[in-house]
Amino acid sequence: MTKPTPAGIDPRGPRFGASITSVLLLITVFLGLDAATVDAAFYLLVAISALFAIGAIFGLSKHPYGLLFKKFVRPRLSAPTELEDPRPPKFAQAVGLFVASVGILLHLSGVEFGVAYAAGAAFIAAFLNAAFAYCLGCQMYLGLKRLGLFRRG
Amino acid sequence: MPFETKLALIAALIGVAALAGIYWKAQTGRAKLVKSGELVDLAKLQATKNGKPVTKFGRKATVLQFSTEVCSQCKQTARLLSEVEAKHQDLLHIEVDVTNRLDLAAHFKVLQTPTTLVLDSSGRVKARIGGAPKPATVQAELAKLEI
Numbered sequence: 001m002t003k004p005t006p007a008g009i010d011p012r013g014p015r016f017g018a019s020i021t022s023v024l025l026l027i028t029v030f031l032g033l034d035a036a037t038v039d040a041a042f043y044l045l046v047a048i049s050a051l052f053a054i055g056a057i058f059g060l061s062k063h064p065y066g067l068l069f070k071k072f073v074r075p076r077l078s079a080p081t082e083l084e085d086p087r088p089p090k091f092a093q094a095v096g097l098f099v100a101s102v103g104i105l106l107h108l109s110g111v112e113f114g115v116a117y118a119a120g121a122a123f124i125a126a127f128l129n130a131a132f133a134y135c136l137g138c139q140m141y142l143g144l145k146r147l148g149l150f151r152r153g
Numbered sequence: 154m155p156f157e158t159k160l161a162l163i164a165a166l167i168g169v170a171a172l173a174g175i176y177w178k179a180q181t182g183r184a185k186l187v188k189s190g191e192l193v194d195l196a197k198l199q200a201t202k203n204g205k206p207v208t209k210f211g212r213k214a215t216v217l218q219f220s221t222e223v224c225s226q227c228k229q230t231a232r233l234l235s236e237v238e239a240k241h242q243d244l245l246h247i248e249v250d251v252t253n254r255l256d257l258a259a260h261f262k263v264l265q266t267p268t269t270l271v272l273d274s275s276g277r278v279k280a281r282i283g284g285a286p287k288p289a290t291v292q293a294e295l296a297k298l299e300i
Contacts, residue, residue, distance in 0.1 A: 011225070026163060026167075029162075029163060029166060030159055030163055033158075033159045082228070084225060084228070085225070085228060087222055088223045088224060089225070120166055124166070124169065124173065127174070128173060128177070131170075131171070131174055132178060133225075134174060135225045138223050141224075142221055142251070142263065142264065143264055145252075146258055
C-alpha cells in the first residue's frame, strides 16, 4: 500500500518457465539416482540454481525463460485476460533457489542422493505451478513471515 | 541403480505431485461453515476502503478478504468480490493486506492468501473461504444471509 504496485505481467509467463524448470528438475532427479551420472546431475542443479538466482534478483521478465516467452510464445497466444503482480513469482524463484542450494550443499558434504532429494522437492513445486497454477512459494510467504524467518519491506 | 527402478521412482514423483495438485484443486476456494464465529472488531481491524477508515459493516453482509503483497490470486479475488459488491447495496467488501499486520494474520489464523471471511450484518463470522473462491460459492454464501 505504501509502495506503488509494479506493472503486471502475463501470468502464463511464469507457468511457461515452470514447465521448462520441472522437466530439467526431473532429468536432474533421474541422473542424481545413479552414482555414474550424479556429477552431471550436480552440474545441472548448479545451472538451475543460477537461473533461479536470475529470477529471484532481477525478476522473471529479465529471466531467459521470460525473454523466450515474450519473444516466441506470447505472440502466438491471445491477449491475457488479466495481468499478475510480478512479486509473487519472483519470491517463488527465491524459494526455488533456496531448495536447489540445499541440494548443492548436501552433495558437497557427501550426502548420497542429496541432489535427487532437493531436485525432487523443487520438481513438485515447479510441477504444481506449471500444471495447476499453484504457487507453493507464494503460499509459504505468509507462513514463513509469521514464523519470523525473514523480514521484508 | 537399475534403469527400471529409476523410471519407477520418477513416475512415483510425478504421481505424488499430480495427487497433491488434484487435492489442492478440490479443496481450494471452498466455503467452510463457522459455528459460533467471533464478532469482528472493526477498531482492531483498522481497515481502509478508498482511503477512508471502515467504521460500519455491510447492511446485510460483509466479505472480509485477507491478502498479502506476495499473492498470485488475491487480485482476481478482490475483483470478483468488488463486482459482487457493486451489484448488492447491502454488501460490503473489505480487503486487508496482512503483509505488515501479522497480528491480524495470527488472530484470524490466516495461513494462506486470499482467505475470505463472510460476516453477517452484526459482523459475526459465518463462513471462511481459503483460496480463490468461485463466483457460485460466493453467491451461495451470500444467499444464506439473504443477499
